[in-house]
Amino acid sequence: MKQFKGRPVVAGTCSAPALVSHGGFNTLASFQNALQFGDKQAKCGDQNNADLYQKPMVGTALCLPQTIGSTTGGMVLYCAKVMERNPACMLFSEHIDSLACAGAVLGAVWTDSPMPVIDCLGDEFLNYVKDGMKITVAEDGTVTVE
Amino acid sequence: MNYKMQLTPDEIEILNGAKGETMAKVMKTLVMYGDAFGATKMVPVTSKKGHLVTSFGLKVMSPVYDLMDQLIAGGALSGQKFSVDPKPLDPKVPANFLQKLIFNKFMYSKQDEYDEQLRKLGLIDDKSYTCTCYMDEVGNIPVKGDVLSWAESSAVVYANSVIGARCNRNSGIIELFGSIIGKVPYFGLVTDEGRKATWIVEVKTTKKPEAQILGSAIGMKVMEDVPYIKGLNQWIGTQLDGDTKAYLKDFGAATASNGAVGLYHIENLTPEAVEQGESLIAEGAQVYVIDDAELARVQANYPVMWKDKSATPKLCFVGCPHLSHAQLIEWTDNVVAGLKKNGLKKVSIPTVFTAAPAVVEEFNKTAKAKELAATGVILSYICPLMYMNNPLCKKMPVITNSNKLRTYTTSRYYRSEEILDIITKEAK
Numbered sequence: 063m064k065q066f067k068g069r070p071v072v073a074g075t076c077s078a079p080a081l082v083s084h085g086g087f088n089t090l091a092s093f094q095n096a097l098q099f100g101d102k103q104a105k106c107g108d109q110n111n112a113d114l115y116q117k118p119m120v121g122t123a124l125c126l127p128q129t130i131g132s133t134t135g136g137m138v139l140y141c142a143k144v145m146e147r148n149p150a151c152m153l154f155s156e157h158i159d160s161l162a163c164a165g166a167v168l169g170a171v172w173t174d175s176p177m178p179v180i181d182c183l184g185d186e187f188l189n190y191v192k193d194g195m196k197i198t199v200a201e202d203g204t205v206t207v208e
Numbered sequence: 209m210n211y212k213m214q215l216t217p218d219e220i221e222i223l224n225g226a227k228g229e230t231m232a233k234v235m236k237t238l239v240m241y242g243d244a245f246g247a248t249k250m251v252p253v254t255s256k257k258g259h260l261v262t263s264f265g266l267k268v269m270s271p272v273y274d275l276m277d278q279l280i281a282g283g284a285l286s287g288q289k290f291s292v293d294p295k296p297l298d299p300k301v302p303a304n305f306l307q308k309l310i311f312n313k314f315m316y317s318k319q320d321e322y323d324e325q326l327r328k329l330g331l332i333d334d335k336s337y338t339c340t341c342y343m344d345e346v347g348n349i350p351v352k353g354d355v356l357s358w359a360e361s362s363a364v365v366y367a368n369s370v371i372g373a374r375c376n377r378n379s380g381i382i383e384l385f386g387s388i389i390g391k392v393p394y395f396g397l398v399t400d401e402g403r404k405a406t407w408i409v410e411v412k413t414t415k416k417p418e419a420q421i422l423g424s425a426i427g428m429k430v431m432e433d434v435p436y437i438k439g440l441n442q443w444i445g446t447q448l449d450g451d452t453k454a455y456l457k458d459f460g461a462a463t464a465s466n467g468a469v470g471l472y473h474i475e476n477l478t479p480e481a482v483e484q485g486e487s488l489i490a491e492g493a494q495v496y497v498i499d500d501a502e503l504a505r506v507q508a509n510y511p512v513m514w515k516d517k518s519a520t521p522k523l524c525f526v527g528c529p530h531l532s533h534a535q536l537i538e539w540t541d542n543v544v545a546g547l548k549k550n551g552l553k554k555v556s557i558p559t560v561f562t563a564a565p566a567v568v569e570e571f572n573k574t575a576k577a578k579e580l581a582a583t584g585v586i587l588s589y590i591c592p593l594m595y596m597n598n599p600l601c602k603k604m605p606v607i608t609n610s611n612k613l614r615t616y617t618t619s620r621y622y623r624s625e626e627i628l629d630i631i632t633k634e635a636k
Contacts, residue, residue, distance in 0.1 A: 071244050086431055086468065091616050094597055097268050098315065109511055110615065130431060130468040132616065133261050133359040136379025137272055144271035158244060159432055159468060160396065164379030167240045171233055172275060181244075 063208040066187040070203040071158050072170045074178030078150035080195045080207070081122035083113045084188060086130035089161060092119070093138050096147050104147040123197035124149035125188060129162040139165025143177055151199050154181035155188040180205060211239045213393065214249045222389070230282025234385045241382060242393025250391040251398065253357045255350040255373065257332065258290035258387040259341045261359035261380040264594050265319030266296075273318060275381065276325045279388070286330030286387040291341035291348045293360055294530065294562070295319070296594030300586050302523060302558050307600050315598055329384070337589060338564030339363055340457065340530040342371065345566040352479055355398060357386025361470075362461035362529045362612065368471040370448065370456050372479035374398045377432070377470040397434075397470050403480065404490040405436035405473055412499045416443035418623050419459040420611040422498065425506040427467025429496050435463075436473045436481065436489050446476045450534045458610075461529045465612035513618040519605040520557075520636050524627060525592040525619065527562030528610035536563055536571050536587075540580040546632030547583060554584035556635040557607070565589045593617065 088108045096104035096119075103118035129135055139162065142148040148169075152162065158181040166179040180203050191197070191207050198206040215223065223239065225232045242250070262272060279285070296316055303311065323331075332348070339360050341348035350356055352372035358364050359378045367373040376396045378386065386392040396402040407430045411417065417440075426435055444452050456474075463469035473481040473488050480488060526539060539561060547553060561580070563571065568587055571577055580587060596606065596617035606619040607627060614621040622630065 088615070094616070098266065098597060099599065100268075109513055109618075128432065128468070131361070131465055133361045133364065133377055133383075134380045137262060137269075137381050140275075140381065141269050141271045145268070160241075160245070160377050161379045161468075163241055163244045164382040167237050167244070168381060171237045171240065 063206060064190055066183045066205045066207070068153070068180035068183040068203040068205060070178070070201070071163060071181055072166045072176045072179040073201050074176055075199055075201055076150045076178050077196065077198045078121055078123040080191050080193060080197050081114065081117060081119060081124050081149070082188070082191055082193055083111055083124070083126040085111060085113065086128055087111065087126040088131035089129045089135035089138050089165070090132040093142050093147070097138065097141055097145065102147065104142065119149050120147055122149045123151050123153055123199070125153045125191050127156045127188060128154060128159040133161060135161030136164025136168060140168040143169040143173055148177055151178040151180070153183055153197070153205055155183050155185055157181055209236055212243050213239065213247050215239070219250055228282050230278055230284045234284050234388050237382070238385055238389060238393060242395060245393065245395040247393035247395040249394050251355055251394045253288065253355055253386055253390055253392055255354040255356045256288065257348045258286060258288050258383065259348060259358040259360055259363055260290050260292040260384055263293035263337055263591065264296040265316050265322035267315060267317050270318070272381065273322055273325065276329065280325065280328050284388050285328070286384060287390045288387050289330050289332045290387060291332055291336035291338065291346065292326060293337065293339050294589055294591035295337045296591050298588045298590040301560050301588050301590050301595060310598055310600060330387070335565040338530050339591070340532070340564050342366060343532060343564055343567055345533065345570050346564050355392060357383050357392050359383035361464035362457070365460040365464045365470055365472070366457055368397055369460060369473070369478050370453060377468065403434065403471060403488070405488050406433045406490050406493050407435040408489060408493050408495045409435045409437045410495065410497045411437060411439035412497060413503065414500055417503055419455045420462045420609060421503050421507050421623070423459040423462025424466040424611045425498055425503060426496070427463040427465070427469050428506070430467060430469060432468035432470065434471050434473070435469065436475065436493070438475045440474055441476050444477070448477065450532065452477070454532045454535050457529055457532070462611040465615045510614060510621050512620055514605050514620060515603070521605050521607040521630065522558065523604060523606045524557045524559040524631055525562065525606065525608045525610065525613060526559065526627060528592045528608065528613040530567065531561060531563040533567050533571055536561060536567070537576050540576045542628050543583050543585060543632060544579055546628050550633050552632065552634065555631040556633060557631045559584070559631050560586045560588050560590070560592070562588050562590055562592055
């Protein structure tokens, strides 16, 4: 078991299995199929992301450095949240990027059940965490990996 | 709510509901967003017009349209007129019966309603659907130093880099919120410090690099950082003329979609690099050297997502981002010459060139329009990316010279000269 201290961008608590992307997470490419075609598991559609391609994202603790790609990204995350195709939480090793932050904040202000989003967890976090590990997120941004 | 940035009394009043609950939520969103990046304050949007990324009435994106309804009902309309990304549908673009059914009845069944929402919120006019709003014919052109509240990754990176405007890589909805409040949080690419380059890219190729591959290589390397690019002048010159702007449009779109670049500086060319030179480079900047081998390596690593990798292409898209008027003329001349050389009258693969409605309109006034039409190439205002976003197109062998389209769809990337060769030769 190991604990990492991050910064809550959207504070909250949750417990979920880890899903790890070591490269940038392309939000539009990852979610567009899931949102358009009723894939309730939200399998990742980004062919350039070898870590996640075709893996279900719903209900996972999505661990990533940052998001990349189209500026629809935040809107796509917001839609994923409202449509319940979202990860249980998003855990960024680096400082959150502007697109992901938009999605996180829209979810926090315009929905009733915000998705916890923690950033600045550090490279060690992303090196340590592996798919399927149990992740627990605390209100203060502490992330426990076991 | 708790917040860290310094707000003016007027801003605090909005946040506390003086202009209604909806405006308060819009302001709260911007303040939380800014706080996450250490924004010290809100600054006024100074451009005349905005640009939105969301142009499509996708049925499954109903949360966005519900939110738009909330804004309209709450009187939270854009304080500035705006352009918006291209439409996802154009009857001129080839589609079979099943595709048309799926596009019109299922996928984009919200299009008409959403277009009406855009008009109510502040859309300039019905010709303002393009990802290249900064074209002369479209007329949404900021001036250097303008603070923008735009989204659309290719437009933002162009406005920041080629024009010298100041805009963060805003997401859809956030950009509209900035236009509604008339202010954006002061952080990142809006600040002097945030515009410093943390990468030096040295271009050492033996010929002019393909814009889409060079941009892709840099995007994948620097991600969201700001690169200062040296050595490109020898290939594209030191003047921001039409050809160079078109090159930078395509280059920037690839940096933004293959990575997350929002601003680049090109030595002796882009406005801030011309004015400030290497003082734009931050201390400790990393170095990335690009030569012919590196570009070949990058292109060779693009995955081919076709089931039958040797399939004959069924459709070709050129124009993501939308083509400029000069590019349309150049492509027309090249297609005509290619067909003549190969003894053909029409392109061998159904081919669609895409450009802004206003650019199409101007092009159609020229003799070149008839020449292009005679080749069988279709000229459209459509968004190829939106066209490709369905399971039927996923199975189609589509080719493109756009690295953005390649990244987000199953289309296969070819360099422009390869595309020209494919469409002007007898199909296999």
